[in-house]
Amino acid sequence: MSGNAIPRRRLFQLGAATVGASLALPAPALAGGHPTTPKITRVNGLPVPRSWKAVPFDLNRVALAPSIFTEKRDRILAYARAYSTDRILSNFRTAAGLDNLGAQPPGGWDDATGNLRGHYSGHLLSMYAQAWAGSGEAVFKEKLDAIVTGLKQCQDAWAEQVGDPGTPPPPATWAGGGLALNGDGQYVGLPDATVDGLTAATIVIRLRIDELRTWSRAFDFGTGTTVNMFLTIDTGAGPRFAITTSGSGGEQRIQSTTRLPVGSWTTIAVTMDGRAGTLYVDGVVAGTNPAMTLTPAALGAPKNNWIGRSQYGDAGLKAVVDEFHLFDRVLSADEISSQSGNLVAYHFDETGGTTVADSSGRNWDAAVVTGAGGAPGPSHAGFLAAYPETQFIQLEQYVTYPAIWAPYYTCHKIMRGLLDAHTLGGNQVALEVARGMGEWVHSRLSKLPREQLDRMWALYIAGEYGGMNEVMADLAALTGNRTFLTTAGYFDNTGLLADCAANTDTLDGRHANQHIPQFLGYLRMFEQGAGDRYRTAAANFYDMVVPHRTYSHGGTGQGEVFRGRDVIAGTIVGTTNAESCAAYNMLKVARNLFSLTPDGRYFDYYEKTLVNQILASRRDTDSSTDPLVTYMVPVGPGSRRGYGNTGTCCGGTGLENHTKYQDTIYFRSARNDALYVNLYIPSALRWTEQRVTVTQSGDYPRSPSSTLTISGNARFDLRLRVPSWARSGFTVKVNGKRLAVRVSKDGYAGIQRHWRNRDTVEILFPYRLHTESAIDDPTLQSLLYGPLTLVAKSDSTQTLPLPADLADVRPGDRPLTFTSGGLTFEPFLTGDTAAYHTYLRRA
Template identity: 45%
Template sequence: MARPLSRRSLLQAATAAVAVPALSQAATGRAAAAPATAAAGAPSAWSVRPFGLEDVSLGQGVFADKRKLMLDHARGYDVNRLLQVFRANAGLATGGAVAPGGWEGLDGEANGNLRGHYTGHFLTMLAQAYRGTKEQVFADRIATMVGALTEVRAALRRDPVVLGIAGKFGAAADQVRGSHQYVDLPATVLGGAPAITFSLWVRPTHDADWARIFDFGNDTSRYLYLAARNQAGVPRFAITTSGAGGEQGLNGTAALPLNQWSHLAVTIAGGTGTLYVDGTAVARNTAMSLSPAALGTLKNNWLGRSNYSADPVFAGAFEDFNMFSRALTAAEITELQSRRTADASTGRGDLASYAFDETAGGAFADASGRNLTATLRRTWGGPSHPGFLAAYPETQFIDLESRTTSDYTKVWAPYYTAHKILRGLLDAYTATGDDRALDLASGMCDWMYSRLSKLPEATLQRMWGIFSSGEFGGIVEAICDLHTITGKAQHLALAKLFDLDRLIDACAANTDVLDGLHANQHIPIFTGYVRLYDETGEERYLTSAKNFWDMVVPHRMYGIGGTSTQEFWKARDVIAGTISPTTAETCCAYNMLKLSRTLFFHEQDPKYMDYYERALYNQVLGSKQDKPDAEKPLVTYFIGLTPGHVRDYTPKQGTTCCEGTGMESATKYQDSVYFAKSDDSALYVNLYSPSTLTWAEKGVTVTQTTRFPQEQGSTLTLGGGRASFTLRLRVPFWATAGFRVTVNGRAVPGTPKPGSYVDVSRSWRAGDTVRIAMPFRTRVEKALDDPSLQTLFHGPVNLVARDSATEYLKVGLYRDAGLSGDLSASLTPVPGKPLHFTLGGREWVPFAEGTEDPTHAYFRRAEPHVVFGGRDSGVANPAKTDGTTLLDEIWAGAPFGNKGALVARVRFVVNAWVTAGRLSRTDGDKVVATAAAASYQP
């Protein structure tokens, strides 16, 4: 009897579809019909289901080694740094935490307009780490982050509250950078005074130009302001009735020190204005004909905000702000350096006086006697719905709704960022059962629905089609996963609001429209559409995703499984023509794996798992540097495939999308090793990786012992009780040298076909042992648009040459080729270094090794002479106009059963080339004679 499922179990089953995926070539096999009911809470459309990360433990090997490095980072990084941007946006104290920087801060690319995304990635990493290891430290860190985000949302829901901190003499009001808060003073604050003094203490915490300490004005024509820094980096006071061109100003002589208190005063009287800094007059203007009386009553009287919308909000603290209807003397201003205004001979300002410790919530009491209470406000007002949660104002989402062109300095993928936060919260709930995380996730979707459901269809289609700004990542998948537990109709309706119809319809019709598209903006869309198919049964979603996958693999795929160049796709089948230092964005591999995995749940075509193995064992493993670092995840953004490329494991300015997905990848390596048929009648072994599966439904364990890919095979040992099921073992597409299976020492009959699954059905019992042998062959894969540009594989392992040259290496491989077509004889193993070889005087190593050595993933194939078995015929190797050589065409017929079959192939091809005029008869006879005289390995 099926056990009842909690909502958390349902989410674990649904979110199991978000692991690391795979790619392949020539494969066979079709999916079984979807069962009427789903096992273990998986969607009923799935004919197979994954196991949870807690059900599969990693054994010793390359995956465990790479994961350990990332787990150390997960334990060591201060999560308060991630939370800083959320707390600041909500106007909460940040405890002195420093934002991570790069994309996750206010000073990085595009002023951190993507901030918040990295927190979502980090939550997902912690959740996966906890599920995979059960170390309490990860659960504790999740609880800290979820608790903080709960506080952030509560703060965003209410009016802002002043942050009181220790000031120069008493309490001060702190304006955390990124809070977008300011103090709003009443309209009559200037009082029409013909003479005036402004006096206050400030402690700036950032050196942004033109951040206003105060700005009183109507717009950008009539105003007066005091800026902490002008374009020269010094304080500036100015007053105007005719815009910037008519400003009468006072400029300081030195920058205000950061994180220190400075006293500023400005006096205007009788046509003379003076600026004082720390009691010293630093500027005087005797031609200042304007005074507050000339401005009249102004509507925008602000501390910390400018009437110029592009200017930054002041970051720092205020204390003891006073306005007098006269010009204080130099002596009075000197006195204010050592005591509060209330305790000085001046007394408190008669126009306005704010001590900032005299506050209730967000209201500041005025002690001038005029009752001009000031109010703390947000520049953007506040969220449109109580479920809003972000590390920046809602303004990016609002701007996107009217935006027609991309400008990531203004709007940078707000729904992509929302997705990462949503996904992280769902994963946190899945891992720990913290209902606060689920509540936050559900609230975010309620908020999104409240915005998007009101927009016309044409607006939504325009939004989602805008490069970068309209990117929404895998949000549809996350919303569907949430829907499996909330059951709220509006959540499913929300998922459908992200339909990008022109892309769905084109791919459903199998029309390739990918040329010119931003790759990672679109790959995760389709994983979401597959989940929408699961929830709605609408075939176009699944059909479009399957056709889309086929447009990428192999037509836009590099040998390592990656795709894209400079983040974009080019024309179909253009591989050599797109190789650059910025090929193979790591996020693309992450999302192609996820899509491959999700498609496999519906149709068990081995090509999906063949691809998964390719991208996982090469690009994904190779994207993580083999080096510990608690501060950085050390993951590539791009992996350049140009000659002599050196991988950059600290890309751009840090905290990039690819570092985020890299953290996730390294904590879920085990997620696709095993799948179960939905009715538990079969177990799929997709990857050969040291691991132990606990299959609770069957009451058995499966322990896989292997050093794969160093070992060319694997051993599976059954434990637990007796159980009947079919073991489905993946036969990789590259396993052309044979795939042999024994059970308890007895051979399983048959000749498994590469690119398929082999079935072993029996009643299993503890101690049963399955051994798999799959000898590796060495082969090349050719660029689709240039067959002479090739990449080398040994079994599943992409081999790269270590060489600092910046031109393609010229490599010959046919000299010692065996009858099977195996090129292994060209490689000389390096003693004591598995999967390291020498060839052409260079060392060739697995792509997965995360070093900073210059490498060559692609090389130029050079076979100048026709050589067989080490014998040189003396004949130049001719080529067709497309680059295919005589030797290429001969060896394309491999494998050969014996030497006679090879010689027959040589004779056949030679005759065809002679007839076509590409080879003389004399040279052709030499080629045939050399092939007949040579000796060959099998």
């Protein structure tokens, strides 16, 4: 057996695997090989829309053969096998008043108190559904069913509390010249990207301390106890500033031995520039660190940006806060007392509400989190979440992030996981739970006027709803209840939807992953008959992102935000490019658009993103306790990838990315008379409608060839994607005889014949070195080898040179590596933490 062969036992296992009674297999082809009108109307458990011209195959009909894809997948499956279902259910059980059995929640943003808890559990549910459908391993089905059972118990417990109004949280207190934080759960949350990418900074806070609580934070920015920077008002000896990327043991500190006063106004400032740091108290130097090399840029993209709250759970700040300023440079002592922040400037001169206005000109308003209050009972028996209904109520009152954090986004992840458990795992209870949630969503949103919905969805982060329109459309398709399609329409982001339908590009400055899933939902709504404008808007949106906002590794966005059209070179600085979630969702949009309009250009993008950003997003090391996936996949000079991300959004999509590689390799025509081979990933397809198995062998993308072997007899058109980078030299041999290749307008080479058992198709798509230029700066280029983006390994943070003549780039001593001018180039997909350069300067 060759190294890429699929064991017969695995094929039989896959053939026997079922994804539920709703997925009845189609009638077989007639003896002559001509397909009958297929009786199957579903793929992966969902009805196939009539508008689809190309249809993917069920996950359990495609088995991966050994390759880099199985290496990445198997590392995630090891994590999945070891994960505790009680941990997944912990927050849900606690919120519903049930015993959580002492299980710790997943952590990260899905911790015991966070405003996004429950979202990561939804991703885990989808991961298990995909793992079961793709592998047939009983352990994944057992875990999947246990989670669904637990969620149903929680939903039932919530149903018993319907109508209990609870008690409201205490209001924010604006008095004494500022905001009075009570030290009991109250704090101020700043926007996500407040300190992203800063290599020099000055932070100034003016406050009146009411109680000198040890380790209480004046501010704390970070992503937990490992990566953060904070100013504590007292360590027992005085205030301390610290910044670290490796926990408390790696802190770079500035310690003062002068205790801060209680009951009088104090101005504290910190400056840092990557060489030294200084702590000021009332304009006087209170401490220095001449070897402070870390700056806010080292924190990556911290989401927990707080005034008055600690990443460690230390005592809350009890003080009146009067000023907070952030600058992108080091200020002198005189400037600290006289200037207003150019990045953030909060004067805390409001008289009510929970919004703190930013006067810097960036309009980065902050939000006051006032505490939880007494949790209300749900308004409808279908409610299910890992926290009470409070966040949804507050969203309708336009409360801003981070006082609330994307409640409908979290709802989407849970519902998506439940629908995957049903459609991929055959769990009927999962559909019942999701239906109840959908009925609850409808009961809330159907009462709200369009103007209120528009204002809610326009709120930054708070109004992010993921793909709620997608799951509601899917729920309509699964249940036949068109009310759910109406509910999907409540999530129309009307302004952007209209712009995209009119092909007006207004993406600049919009949160990328807040909006990408909306367009997948619009496609699903179109497929359910909601109207052509949804399809038009989604197709136009895709074309605004690809290629106009796409890096050479397939990713998009800087600091989670879409930047200007055709601005690539202008956005590669810093470490916050290409959020992994954005790539995950863009791939879904491309895949869905292909089903409607089979065109190889969608898979040129899909391939670029899959074999570069997605493969690179899982570290090449084993762990059953850490997913080791990326949040950002930066492209700036000297960038490094950070792996881990338990409990984050990208930690969740990262679990799914690597358990569904087989879902897009093959598509069939709606009439079952053509097979699209979109990706040359080693695998085997059971095409039951044609009574054939198609086995693909090779080592793509490590090698530039693939061989298809047909088992069975059938007539169909074999359509082979000809990648845009392989139009020259793409060759095909059938049973050893070379064919003349004609590439159609859709980017595929077709071979129409009656296929016989053991027919072989050899495909060669030779790799060559070529470059991709930044749209806004043709001299800034990435080096590629076939589909593989190559990176130069170097710690330098200056843009490095690329030879004018690519002949000067020579093969290295390892496969797929090259050398030039003392630099070593390696494929982007290598999952390590070494520094690299994606773009270089070519004369």
